[in-house]
Amino acid sequence: MKTKKRNFALRAMVAAVIAVGAMVWTGNVDARVEYIILGSGGLASDAMKGHGWIDDTDTDLGDSHQVSFLKFSLNQASLVDITMTGANELGLDPAFTLYAGLMGDQAHDDTAFDPNNPVDGSFTKIASPVDDGETTDALGRVSPFRDTVNIDFEGQFNAFGSWSMASDPEDGGVWRVLEYLTHKNDTSGNESLVGYFLPAGDYTIVAGGAACNDAVSTCASPFITGTVSLNTSPVPVPAAVYLFGTGLAG
Numbered sequence: 001m002k003t004k005k006r007n008f009a010l011r012a013m014v015a016a017v018i019a020v021g022a023m024v025w026t027g028n029v030d031a032r033v034e035y036i037i038l039g040s041g042g043l044a045s046d047a048m049k050g051h052g053w054i055d056d057t058d059t060d061l062g063d064s065h066q067v068s069f070l071k072f073s074l075n076q077a078s079l080v081d082i083t084m085t086g087a088n089e090l091g092l093d094p095a096f097t098l099y100a101g102l103m104g105d106q107a108h109d110d111t112a113f114d115p116n117n118p119v120d121g122s123f124t125k126i127a128s129p130v131d132d133g134e135t136t137d138a139l140g141r142v143s144p145f146r147d148t149v150n151i152d153f154e155g156q157f158n159a160f161g162s163w164s165m166a167s168d169p170e171d172g173g174v175w176r177v178l179e180y181l182t183h184k185n186d187t188s189g190n191e192s193l194v195g196y197f198l199p200a201g202d203y204t205i206v207a208g209g210a211a212c213n214d215a216v217s218t219c220a221s222p223f224i225t226g227t228v229s230l231n232t233s234p235v236p237v238p239a240a241v242y243l244f245g246t247g248l249a250g
Contacts, residue, residue, distance in 0.1 A: 052208025
């Protein structure tokens with residue numbers, strides 16, 4: 001009887017481990033925005049894909065699930081150094097984009113609560129009347145986001161420009177915009193942004209691979225470790241004012 005109980009307990013334990021593993025894997029594949037926190041400096045690593053960043057540079061943009069989100073905050077104006085490295089550069093080719101602002105937690109592509117990128121109850125994309133790249137809204141602006149009338153988008157991530165996403169109503173229904181500052185994809189290896197001036201505020205780094213621009217099997221797997229490091233140097237007020245005046249604030 002004791003042997004049967006031990007076997008039953010062992011089987012239950014194995015089943016629990018398998019279930020947890022399945023949840024972790026699902027989280028990687030279908031993740032929403034869950035920021036990796038860099039604070040005001042430091043480094044962090046994450047599992048990334050070889051097509052995650054570069055696939056988001058074309059006309060139909062890209063799937064935000066395929067990249068990693070990191071955030072940092074500055075209490076005062078600073079010069080910032082950002083370096084991204086890959087454990088296997090040939091399989092990842094690190095690349096990243098720097099934005100001002102933060103997405104809401106649990107934000108993701110194609111939510112029902114997104115004024116610029118609407119979907120219906122079945123998550124079928126709806127063409128927005130003010131998001132065609134031509135029509136002005138009530139404030140006289142032409143949307144800088146997705147041209148939903150003319151293009152069927154792969155996702156909402158824009159590596160070369162400002163973009164928006166929202167969280168679902170049950171996650172707060174938060175809609176926010178990331179303002180594009182700059183990106184780095186200059187070499188076939190590691191990338192660095194050195195001495196970039198930023199005022200006090202909150203910032204997002206979106207990082208991923210630039211090895212190949214589609215989701216073929218060699219790019220979709222395996223996950224490769226990418227590491228982003230951040231170093232900040234506060235700038236005295238007079239120098240910060242001068243940098244603002246010369247347009248180096250991005």
